[in-house]
Amino acid sequence: MFSRRQILAGVGTGLIAAPAILRAQQLFTAFPFRLGIASGDPSHDGFVIWTRLCPDPVEEHGGMPMGPVEVDWFVYEDEAMRRIAQKGSATAWPELGHSVHVELAGLQPDRPYWYRFAIGRDKTQLGRGHTLPAPGAPLDRLRFGVAGCQNYEDGLFTAYAHLAREDIAFVWHFGDYIYEDRPRQVNYERDGSPRAHVRDHVGTDCYTIGDYRRRYAQYKMDPDLQAAHLAAPWFTTFDDHEVADNWSANATPYQHDPALFAFRRAAAMQAYYEHMPLRKASMPSGGAMQLYRRSRIGDLMTAHFLDTRQYRSVQPCKGGFEPPCPTVADPKQTVLGSAQEQWLDRGLRDGGSRWNLVAQQVMMMPLDRQSLPGGGEIRNLDSWGGYDAARERMAASFAERGDVIVMTGDEHQNFAGELRRQGGKGEVAAPEFVVTSITSGGDGWVKPEVQAQLRAHNPALQYLSDKRGYAVCEVTRDLWQTRFRGVDQVTAPGGSIATLATASVERGKPAINLS
Incomplete structure (x- = not known):
């Protein structure tokens, strides 16, 4: 190669x-x-x-x-x-x-x-x-793209070729720019069925700076990814696979010794900085980097880009898709850490914008993931579903504002739903739009009967789809529209793009309207 x-x-x-x-x-x-x-x-x-x-x-x-x-x-x-x-x-x-x-x-x-x-x-x-409009300058309209989760082995970056042709001011990449694991000839779906790779990673699992540099180089050689970078500026944030699957603060499920994990984390963060168009303020120091930041775009939108990994408490229970255990309710458990929570709360209170975008990595809605009729509650405990008190604090800061839009990645599916208080049973605090993957999951990985069960068990969920792609958001003074854009295939060249659905929100009314 x-x-x-x-x-x-x-x-x-x-x-x-x-x-x-x-x-x-x-x-x-x-x-x-x-x-x-x-x-x-x-x-x-x-x-x-x-x-x-x-x-x-x-x-x-x-x-x-x-x-x-x-x-x-x-x-x-x-x-x-x-x-x-x-x-x-x-x-x-x-x-x-x-x-x-x-x-x-x-x-x-x-x-x-x-x-x-x-x-x-x-x-x-x-x-x-x-360049962006000056902070506070009158602005009537803004269009931007949202993308992430691009496992090289799962497919071609065809969606990026289409994104490069969109008329947008910028792209927000929500994370999983690379996947750190070793090449495998066969991967397995969550139901255990085999899925062959479209193309293989070079090298082994990433542990050292050389490993991560090689992996980024392989991804960045892709012409469709290069085209998307050529077309518009990007705001980038990482999730877990830029370091290690499901990592949180000082540990991963595969390495619980903080001293050992610190070496890997430092190498991963250096490589991330080396390969992203980030400012010097985000340069890593002591194995950490300042990644949460804010951008005020005219008087129309303030974007709050969050970091849901560096300051997070270790996932509760076993940290996977499973029934919640008592630790889920522990008020000391955090996703953002207290400093970042306070920073976000202050930013939301500052005002001055018609809309506030809370751009983060893992789903806030506490979805019940049970896929069989009559089964018990199942949550993704690597999402905010494993941190009830932290999620309630966030929902309380969004409630009654009517100007907050939560946008998320990680799930490899499109979701549009309501972030509700009281564990998903109370009043609506904000809409949440979860954007699918560029490749992760291949041409499709969620069976129709599983999608039906998700709808049945989650009344707050308004829309879901299982296609690879990205989203384009169009923001005006009184209306937010998220267009879920999907390609028909990523396991072979030539995938075509289409709008799967458009989710609209009127300012002051957190209800989602679909078309």
Whole structure:
């Protein structure tokens, strides 16, 4: 799949210690920008532009010399590249896998810009960034995309090719950008039936920085994923598979020793930062990173991007799909941690926006997952369904506002439902829209009879579907619309896209209307 040896020209004695010489030479016998480019974390006056030098994606150091390399960057006012808005150079440091994060500022609000990177004659494609409207500025309409859960082995990233053609201001990626597990010739559905892989991971389970870098490189080589990054800036947040399945704070179900898990977590977070268009404020330090953050977009919407992994209490019971045990009701159990809860509560109280988007990773609605008639209650205890007191605190902060929309990933299905207080039996606090996966689950993994049981046991659930894809949200002053977009196949090329359903919410009325 990848060339093993693409030797760098001119990496002789003396060059590694001289960045100016490295910059002047034609270093590479293979294209150094094979992982593409991206923009992200947009603000009203700029955004981050990203790349990583990696001429040999499977080699330990990406085929790079162990020294810094200067990279030129250009930002244009027009797609024809006639008017340069800004330009400069940045250093790709070996300590960060030769990744580059340029934080642009001083641009005009609410308009597109185009950008590229270059080293000598090697130049990237042209990417499109977009600044946001200034905080508080009048804004009547906003469109953005929502995507995540992209297991490379489960299918092709066809949905990203379609997302790249959507007219949107930005993409929010809710997590599971990579999957950290080893390649397996056969996977198994939750009912035990076998499912062959569409394509295989390279390497083994990810534990070291080299393992995670290799895995990101494999994913980022995908042309459809690269196209989606080229088309619009992304806000990115991680879930569990960027580190380890179902991890929480200092442990995973597979490693309960915090001291040992800390090494893996630190490596995973460094690799995540190296491969995402994040600001320096999110650079990992001491095995942790600041990922929850807020973006105020004109006077129309404030987006609160949450982190539901770093500060979470260990999952109760066995932490899977199972009957709830007494620990589920423990008031000390937390998903966000007290500091992040207070940060969110303050942000919601600040006001100034018509809508508040609570963008997070795991389902808040406490769905009963029992799939057999007459069975007892089953919950996903890796979701907010395992943390009753924390969920009730969130629901209380949303209640009676009429301007909060909760958006979620993780489930590999589309759901539209009501987040209700009192364990799902009380008043509606906010609508929740759960967006399906890009590939995880393949062409379909939830049987019709299971879907019927979910509907029967959960009156708060208004809609569900089992297709891969993404969502497009259109926000106006008084109406929020979430369009669930699905592809008909991901296990073979050529999947077509369609709108599966549109869920609408009027401001001040948390009821969901479907069409």
